[in-house]
Amino acid sequence: MKEYQIIVLAKQVPDTRNVGKNAMKADGTVNRSVLPAIFNPEDLHALEQAIRIKDQFPGSTITILTMGPVRAAEILREGLYRGADAGILLTDRAFAGSDTLATSYALSCAIRKMEKYDIIICGRQAIDGDTAQVGPQVAEKLGIPQITYAEEIISLTNDKIQVKRRLERGVEVLEASFPILITVNNSAPHCRPRHAKRLMKYKHTTTMSESQEISEDYLTASMGNNQIIMEWGVNDIECDRAQLGLGGSPTKVKKVENIVFQAKESLKLEDNDEDINELMKELITAHIIG
Amino acid sequence: MNNVTVYCELDEGKIADVSFELLTKGRSLANQLNCKLEALLIGHNLKGYEKMLFPYGVDTLFIADDNRLAPYSTLPHTSILVNLFNEEKPQIVLMGATTIGRDLGPRVSSALKSGLTADCTELEIGDHEVTRDKKVYKDLLFQIRPAFGGNIIATIINPDCRPQMATVREGVMKKAIFNPQHKGKVVDLDVSKYVDETAFVVKLIERHVEESKVDIKNSSVIVAGGFGVGSVENFGLLYELAAVIGGEVGASRAAIDAGYVGHERQIGQTGITVRPKLYIACGISGQIQHLAGMLESSIIISINSDPNAPINKIANYVIQGKVETVIPKMIKYYKENTK
Known part of the structure; x- marks a missing residue:
């Protein structure tokens, strides 16, 4: 039976869905430190699709690749708990300040180092930027086709994959050969929860930076255990440094503002019959409704 | 060039x-x-x-x-x-x-x-x-x-x-x-x-276009719900009001994430941008990403139990109260006073 080498691209993101008032600083910028960092939701949808392939073709392997700070290893462990086989953390100061293009360049260099792969799968977009650009940009850099907005993998054979994708109005089924990059839509199934045995097995899996931090001067912990989570820096991948990080990003943020909407003179009403009836009467008379 | x-x-x-x-x-x-x-x-x-x-x-x-x-x-x-x-x-x-x-x-x-x-x-x-x-x-x-x-x-x-x-x-x-x-x-x-x-390496196997069942963009009246609506059952009230006064139901991202309603109804920066004659925001706090998608509505009514909800600032009418109290009253008045 065919075995597939699958790479899941994932991102650790601040949970922008629950930004409270304390998350905004006085100058209008976001205080990232008070927001919980989570596994980007659509990347979890992508992981689920990968695990489903592995369910069907048990010899397949799933490697999660993420770029971010050292703490992003948290989502690699989360992925291991749910069904991934290995994780790679791409972390280096040289990557800081990357826009989508510089990010996709760094990721594509890391993927090239990984030699063989059949399917790269990632979420359509991340909730902190909502750009939906990194997936297609990685595919272009690797020179492979892409299928975006995927909802379901319909079939897999030795050399072909069929994917259903969700459009604004309707659906499409596309067939492609390997390797292929797929971005998974928010309408795809949610990821299965953590598996208890996997949690026990992997909870002490750390990156090299993490194990050094935990054990400080214990020489024994100088290597990340078993290389299940690997840590790569800029020197571990073959790349043109001019295309990385802030310097390699064509887009620059000129300014960031807190939005102030023009406040309207609003009429305050109570939730009693009198106020509501008066409002409804006004709307009907003005032919806004009815 | x-x-x-x-x-x-x-x-x-x-x-x-x-x-x-x-x-x-x-x-x-x-x-x-x-x-x-x-x-x-x-x-x-x-x-x-x-x-x-x-x-x-x-x-x-x-x-x-x-x-x-x-x-x-x-x-x-x-x-x-x-x-x-x-x-x-x-x-x-x-x-x-x-x-x-x-x-x-x-x-x-x-x-x-x-x-x-x-x-x-x-x-x-x-x-x-x-x-x-x-x-x-x-x-x-x-x-x-x-x-x-x-x-x-x-x-x-x-x-x-x-x-x-x-x-x-x-x-x-x-x-x-x-x-x-x-x-x-x-x-x-x-x-x-x-x-x-x-x-030409990727083949199209099948494609079918479904005419969208919901047409929020072209609706002149929108009844939209947020996380504050509280439940799928309460969302039912929004559907009822929309049906009675002739409008469509929309939602904020928070309501969709909470599973109250499907993605196709999302209004906002990452959803649909609308400019209806009347926008009734029910239990929507008013994150910027939502406001960006409905700011140009002619009349905005906000129904919210929180008097300080950001959306109230841009609303023409603010009704302080619970969705499940206010909406039935609106439906009742409309039914009794129109043919």
Whole structure:
């Protein structure tokens, strides 16, 4: 039976869905430190699709690749708990300040180092930027086709994959050969929860930076255990440094503002019959409704 | 050379609304920059389409007509854009933030190593000064978009790379005829020079278009619910009110994440942009990303138990109360007082 080498691209993101008032600083910028960092939701949808392939073709392997700070290893462990086989953390100061293009360049260099792969799968977009650009940009850099907005993998054979994708109005089924990059839509199934045995097995899996931090001067912990989570820096991948990080990003943020909407003179009403009836009467008379 | 180019998207042979909206914006940018407006149309059986596009102020229409180019497919369309842009060197490229534009845009930007800003809500021309280098960039495209889940607004620029690429969602810009008599020229592209045979590797097996059951965009009355609605059952009240007064039901992202209602009803920066006559916001706190999608509604009513909900600031009427108390009263009055 065919075995597939699958790479899941994932991102650790601040949970922008629950930004409270304390998350905004006085100058209008976001205080990232008070927001919980989570596994980007659509990347979890992508992981689920990968695990489903592995369910069907048990010899397949799933490697999660993420770029971010050292703490992003948290989502690699989360992925291991749910069904991934290995994780790679791409972390280096040289990557800081990357826009989508510089990010996709760094990721594509890391993927090239990984030699063989059949399917790269990632979420359509991340909730902190909502750009939906990194997936297609990685595919272009690797020179492979892409299928975006995927909802379901319909079939897999030795050399072909069929994917259903969700459009604004309707659906499409596309067939492609390997390797292929797929971005998974928010309408795809949610990821299965953590598996208890996997949690026990992997909870002490750390990156090299993490194990050094935990054990400080214990020489024994100088290597990340078993290389299940690997840590790569800029020197571990073959790349043109001019295309990385802030310097390699064509887009620059000129300014960031807190939005102030023009406040309207609003009429305050109570939730009693009198106020509501008066409002409804006004709307009907003005032919806004009815 | 160095013009403003709009990629015109075809949906079942029809030019998408968002493309006309972008042509309108593109025309005004081109006027400001004193350059031409170009349009690019890729598909099959495209004779006569120029008549629909020229009134929007298109000076040059590039057409790639081939039966293999419809419906849209990533690699062939990417190849045409990349090759054409390498020849024509547009300074600005605009496309719709649709399933097509968001599939194509990043691919093209990656190939050209140029910056792309997704889902812009405003596009302006301006100068940018880098004080440190004492350098002034003249006439850049300011690409303005909500960021960080819609909690802030960012202005993005591409100082050094061309083209400056941006996508914009449908309904965000307004479409308007520039001049019904405006005439441009048509340039028919030799498709074989722009697309290699190898680009046709992904096969379309099946495609069916479902007419959307919900038409929020064109509804003059919208009853929208947020996380504060509290439950799927309470959302039922919103449907009832919408049915009674003749409107559609919309929702904020928080309500969708909570599972109260499906994605197709999402209003906001990452959903649909609407401009109804009446917008009734029920239990919506008013994150910027939501407000960006409904701000231009003529009348806004906010029903919220929190008197300090941000949405109240932009509402014409604020009813402080629970959704499940207020809505039945509205329904009751309407039923009793209309035929």
